[in-house]
Amino acid sequence: MIRIDGLGFCYQGASKQALSDITLDIRDGDFIGVTGPSGAGKTTLAFALSGVIPHHLKGEFSGSVRIGDIDTAKASPEEIARRVGIVCQDAEGQLLASTAEDEMLFGLENFGTPREEIEDRISYALDSAGITDLRHRTISSLSGGQKRKLAFASITALRPEVIVLDEPTADLDPQSSRRVFETLRALSVSRGATVIIAEQKVMLLCEFADRLAVMDGGRIALEGPVREVLRQGDRLEEAGVGMPGVSVLSRRLKEAGLYSGDIPVSLAEGERMMRKAAADAAF
Amino acid sequence: MLRFENVSFGYGGADVLANVSFEIAKGEFAVLMGGNGAGKSVLCRLAAGLLKPSSGKVTVGGHNTMHVKTSALASLAGFLFQDSDRQICRGAVAAEIMLGLENTGFDEKSRRKRCEVMLEMFGLDGRRDPFSLSGGERRKAALASVLAPEPGLLILDEPTAGLGCRERTAVMDIISRLNEEGTTVLMASQDMEAAAGYARRALVLNRGGVAADGGVRDVMRRGEVMREASLLPAQIPSLAAMIGDLGRSFENAFTIDDMVSAVLRSRNSGRDAAP
Amino acid sequence: MKDFPDYAAGDSALHSLNPLTKLILTFVLCVACFLTKDHIFMASVILCDVCLAAAAGMFRRSLRVLASLLALAFILFFVQVLSVRQGSVVLSLPAGFYLTDCGVSSSLTSALRMTAALTPLALMLSVTKMSGLPNVLVKLLRVPYRYAFVLTAAIRFMPIFFEETARIMEAQTARGVEHDTGSFLKKARLMLPVCAPAFASSVRRIKAGAVSARLRGAGLRTRECVYKNYPFGAPDAAAFFFCALVTAAAIIV
Numbered sequence: 082m083i084r085i086d087g088l089g090f091c092y093q094g095a096s097k098q099a100l101s102d103i104t105l106d107i108r109d110g111d112f113i114g115v116t117g118p119s120g121a122g123k124t125t126l127a128f129a130l131s132g133v134i135p136h137h138l139k140g141e142f143s144g145s146v147r148i149g150d151i152d153t154a155k156a157s158p159e160e161i162a163r164r165v166g167i168v169c170q171d172a173e174g175q176l177l178a179s180t181a182e183d184e185m186l187f188g189l190e191n192f193g194t195p196r197e198e199i200e201d202r203i204s205y206a207l208d209s210a211g212i213t214d215l216r217h218r219t220i221s222s223l224s225g226g227q228k229r230k231l232a233f234a235s236i237t238a239l240r241p242e243v244i245v246l247d248e249p250t251a252d253l254d255p256q257s258s259r260r261v262f263e264t265l266r267a268l269s270v271s272r273g274a275t276v277i278i279a280e281q282k283v284m285l286l287c288e289f290a291d292r293l294a295v296m297d298g299g300r301i302a303l304e305g306p307v308r309e310v311l312r313q314g315d316r317l318e319e320a321g322v323g324m325p326g327v328s329v330l331s332r333r334l335k336e337a338g339l340y341s342g343d344i345p346v347s348l349a350e351g352e353r354m355m356r357k358a359a360a361d362a363a364f
Numbered sequence: 365m366l367r368f369e370n371v372s373f374g375y376g377g378a379d380v381l382a383n384v385s386f387e388i389a390k391g392e393f394a395v396l397m398g399g400n401g402a403g404k405s406v407l408c409r410l411a412a413g414l415l416k417p418s419s420g421k422v423t424v425g426g427h428n429t430m431h432v433k434t435s436a437l438a439s440l441a442g443f444l445f446q447d448s449d450r451q452i453c454r455g456a457v458a459a460e461i462m463l464g465l466e467n468t469g470f471d472e473k474s475r476r477k478r479c480e481v482m483l484e485m486f487g488l489d490g491r492r493d494p495f496s497l498s499g500g501e502r503r504k505a506a507l508a509s510v511l512a513p514e515p516g517l518l519i520l521d522e523p524t525a526g527l528g529c530r531e532r533t534a535v536m537d538i539i540s541r542l543n544e545e546g547t548t549v550l551m552a553s554q555d556m557e558a559a560a561g562y563a564r565r566a567l568v569l570n571r572g573g574v575a576a577d578g579g580v581r582d583v584m585r586r587g588e589v590m591r592e593a594s595l596l597p598a599q600i601p602s603l604a605a606m607i608g609d610l611g612r613s614f615e616n617a618f619t620i621d622d623m624v625s626a627v628l629r630s631r632n633s634g635r636d637a638a639p
Numbered sequence: 640m641k642d643f644p645d646y647a648a649g650d651s652a653l654h655s656l657n658p659l660t661k662l663i664l665t666f667v668l669c670v671a672c673f674l675t676k677d678h679i680f681m682a683s684v685i686l687c688d689v690c691l692a693a694a695a696g697m698f699r700r701s702l703r704v705l706a707s708l709l710a711l712a713f714i715l716f717f718v719q720v721l722s723v724r725q726g727s728v729v730l731s732l733p734a735g736f737y738l739t740d741c742g743v744s745s746s747l748t749s750a751l752r753m754t755a756a757l758t759p760l761a762l763m764l765s766v767t768k769m770s771g772l773p774n775v776l777v778k779l780l781r782v783p784y785r786y787a788f789v790l791t792a793a794i795r796f797m798p799i800f801f802e803e804t805a806r807i808m809e810a811q812t813a814r815g816v817e818h819d820t821g822s823f824l825k826k827a828r829l830m831l832p833v834c835a836p837a838f839a840s841s842v843r844r845i846k847a848g849a850v851s852a853r854l855r856g857a858g859l860r861t862r863e864c865v866y867k868n869y870p871f872g873a874p875d876a877a878a879f880f881f882c883a884l885v886t887a888a889a890i891i892v
Contacts, residue, residue: 095496118528120498137850159858167854170526174847179646179768187770190864191856199866221645222375225446226400239855251526252446254399254554255596281528284557284599323529326557326599330620339627348599352606355623359610362631412813438815451810453836467815509814 083107083130083243083275087144090125090134099125100299103144107277109242112269114286114307115279117296118321123279124170126296127247129153130277132161148243163192166241168249172232173225181207181215181223181231188239206238209264211257226252233261237268244268246278250285258282262289284325287311287346295320311344327351334358365390365517365548366411366441371420373406380406382572383420388550388565390516393543395559395580396552398569399594404552405446407569408521411550412443425516439468442515446522446552448506449499457497458483458490461509468513482508485538500531507535511542518542520551524558536562560584560598560618568593581618645798647765651695652874658771659779660875661763667882668759671889672752680892681755688758695766704761705754707801712750714827719746757797764798774865784860788852792845799844804830804837 088103100122107113115123128134132153135142146153153161166188169175178184185203194202207213210230215223223231233249244265250258262285268274280286286293286307293310295303297320303310310317311328324332327345331354334340340358345351366388373381380403388394398404409415410422413429422429425440442464445451454460461482465475483490486504494505507523523539524532532555540562543549553559559566559580566583568576570593576583584590584597587605596602601618608615613626653661668688672681685705692701719742721732726741772794773787808818811833820826 116528118498118530119500119526121528131854133850133854137853157858158853159856162854162856162858169847169851171847174844175851177848177852178770180648183768183770186866187852187857188855190866191860193859193864196866217648219646219648224401224405230400235855248526252400252522252554254402254594255556256591256594257400258554259596281526281532283529321528321530323532326620327603330600330603330623333620333624334627337624337628339624339631348602348606351599351603355603355607355610355614355627358627359607359614359630362627414809414813433817433819434812435815435817435819438813443813445810445813450806450840451813453807453811453833463811463816464814467817513815 082109082147082149083277084147085129085144086147088126088129088146089141089143090129091141092125093139093141095140098299099140100129103301105294105301105304107275109275110269110273111292112266112276112290113278113292113294114290115277115294115296116281116283116286116322117302121296121320122299123296124247125299127167127169127245127277127279130243130245131165131167132156132158133167136161164241165243165245166236166239168233168236168244168246170247170251172229172249175232176220176228176235178220180217180219181212182217184220184231184235185216185238188235192239202238202240206234209237209260209267210234211260226254226257229253230257230261233264237264240268240272241274243275243277246276246280248279248281250280250282258285265289283323287325287328288348295322297321307346308344311346327354330354365392365425366550367421367423368407368410369421369423371410371417371422373403373410373415373418379418379572381410381569384572384574385420386567386574386577388548390548391543391546392565393540393549393563394551394565394567395563396550396567396569397554397556397559397583397593397595398552402569402593403572404569405521408443408519408550408552411517411519412441413437414443435467438464438515439513440515441517441519442510442513444507444510444518444520444523446525448503451506452494452502452509455493456490457488457492457494457505457508460494460505461490461512464509464512470513478512478514482512500527500535503527503531504535507538511538515547517548518550520549520553522553522555523551524553524555532558556584556596556598560601568595570594584618645764645802646768647697647700649696649766651766653691653695653762653766655872655874656766656878657775657869657871657875658767659775659869660871660878661767662772662775664878664882665759665763667885669756671885672756674889675892676748677892678748678751680889681751684755685758688762692762692765697765700765701758701762704765705758708754708757708761710827710830712754713823714830715753716746716750717827719749760794760797764794769795771869774867775869777860778862778865779869781862784857788849788857792849796841796845800837800841803840803844804833807833807837807840 085103085105088100089098090100091098117123129146135154136158148164151160176184178187189199207216210233212230229252250261265276266289269276290307293307294301302320303316311324314332331340331344345354368384368386371384372379396404410417413434416430424437452460454463458479461479465478486508488505494502523535536558563580566580567574575593576586576589584601590597604615604617613629617623617626668684672684689701720738721736723739723742726739728737729740730738773791776782776787777784812818818829
């Protein structure tokens with residue numbers, strides 16, 4: 082259980098609060114998507130969950146973040162690291178080694194993963210990110226998207242209880258982006274990992290996440306199960322967040338009196354909606 | 365405006381691009397799509413003269429990039445880097461915008477004027493430090509600096525990556541307006557929704573070559589080619605492909621408007637057919 | 640400038656030397672360059688490095704690196720030669736500047752020394768994996784990981800700085816700054832203002848790397864954590880013998 086209570090943060094030298102009065106409970110095994118315009122505080126929230134603030138970046142911290150039985154402000158960075166893995170927005174800055182394999186090894190070694198498990202973990206994580214063929218490549222020879230996939234794999238290999246991701250698909254192609262979400266869903270379903278993902282690709286969030294938190298100006302503007310959040314289209318628009326194409330389509334059809342069912346959040350639900358609308362129209 | 369003739373490029377033995385040929389005419393808005401590592405960024409760099417082809421010929425506005433200095437191409441072709449934060453070199457937005465103007469033959473007075481116009485167009489405060497802005501505003505500042513010298517060709521590497529919906533629309537609307545005024549645009553993008561909504565032509569890169577080239581609508585309907593290249597069509601065209609059995613107007617729908625009118629049409633024809 | 644080396648994959652004898660041997664060899668060569676004032680010795684260190692690089696199949700790369708280093712050395716020479724006031728004037732320049740005989744010779748020494756001290760470092764970085772250095776320090780020398788990390792970060796600063804400089808120059812070239820000019824002096828003049836932002840962003844990157852390491856449990860890293868083994872072999876013995884020779888030579892000349 083993660084409990085964020087009255088969290089506020091202001092970076093040193095900044096004139097504006099990056100986060101103010103964030104209160105949010107996340108149950109174990111939840112898959113929660115965080116979205117909102119840039120500058121809304123998504124990255125700072127990810128930093129708070131992984132202990133980057135207040136341990137590594139200075140500023141004014143108020144409220145508390147509890148992960149299970151530890152308080153991130155009081156626990157050592159190592160204690161937090163044992164439970165929380167973070168994939169940072171700046172994937173390139175996260176990579177430390179010369180080759181992809183060494184990068185994968187680094188975290189596994191630190192947490193004392195048993196030797197006989199290491200090989201399995203590396204090959205599984207590389208495979209699930211779709212980069213098995215890059216294992217022996219030097220990192221400087223990888224493209225931006227490939228580096229991002231490696232940063233992702235180096236964290237999933239650690240199998241943390243809580244995995245925090247800050248725009249992990251920003252420069253990935255559409256199929257690789259889906260693959261990242263599929264891997265996360267597998268981690269969440271089969272291992273009970275808690276996933277907190279800051280992301281601009283609302284379409285993917287709506288399809289894969291259980292809950293959605295919309296941030297705006299350092300606060301949580303909307304929060305709840307995906308469908309409930311999507312039903313509040315006007316408030317989403319106000320916060321500068323788009324909806325998946327099928328959800329927008331359902332609103333348009335409703336306005337025209339052509340559809341009356343629930344709002345679709347995925348392509349499959351969109352298909353059902355269209356078949357229903359077309360069938361209704363025929364009578 | 366931009367022409368690739370049998371262009372190949374490789375580092376360390378392996379070819380990233382092999383024998384690529386295409387031409388983008390003045391005033392076009394083309395999107396370059398492709399999976400990670402397909403060579404989109406390399407192609408953009410070749411187009412801006414930042415990389416030179418291993419073989420073949422790249423011409424920008426009639427100039428062979430092999431024979432012209434890259435810095436001299438700057439007034440012809442504006443380049444927005446994928447990681448646009450890294451292209452910012454000065455401590456204030458206005459100074460950053462001036463950088464491009466100082467080196468592309470603008471006199472003092474017209475520089476000031478262009479700078480004002482850009483700040484106005486993007487709604488930016490010229491005195492702010494770019495690194496104190498949010499990611500979306502910083503992207504706008506980088507784009508403003510690229511657009512200031514009024515280049516005839518815009519090469520944009522992932523202009524919408526990491527932007528929220530509102531900022532994405534703002535940036536794309538500006539690009540689209542410039543295109544309507546005559547600027548040629550080549551945009552590398554993974555953002556299928558932006559590609560579907562703004563570009564008219566699409567080029568798909570896969571395995572070092574051009575796998576498809578044509579109108580955005582036609583290319584996005586070629587599901588096989590798209591999947592091969594690690595792409596997925598935007599949501600509405602994907603939906604259209606799934607419900608093609610409902611009728612032509614559903615199958616060919618590309619935008620939300622198309623879908624709504626397809627339902628309307630089937631309602632009307634349903635009524636007509638009813639006894 | 641964009642060619643300052645990062646690790647380049649390979650399986651040459653140099654690649655397979657123990658990272659500790661490479662570190663010691665580099666250290667000895669660097670220190671030797673600072674101990675001696677002999678220009679021929681420094682030049683031979685450079686030559687020796689180019690030969691070693693050629694043996695590792697990186698001849699062309701090493702020449703490009705050398706060219707970048709010489710460019711940097713030239714800037715150093717230029718700044719120093721104009722600021723030294725001692726000695727007799729050999730050339731008067733406008734705006735109150737002049738060159739002296741002491742200035743020319745001491746600037747030449749420091750420029751050459753910098754080049755000679757950095758070439759072995761550059762070579763080591765191209766044939767040693769980034770994780771190899773801290774690993775041997777931790778595993779073989781029992782240095783706490785924190786210090787090993789700091790040392791590696793310090794060594795890595797140079798390549799990161801060169802990379803950042805290249806990045807900014809590329810961005811500026813795309814906006815018409817003539818970094819691709821043929822004139823060497825103009826090039827150097829345009830490069831000077833790039834150094835400050837490149838320095839700042841290099842520091843940012845090093846810091847981000849340190850945070851990222853902590854987030855992946857670097858604070859827990861001990862000797863036992865290191866998965867790979869780093870044995871010594873015959874080539875390492877040969878390299879140590881070579882070190883002894885260099886040390887002797889540096890002391891004698």
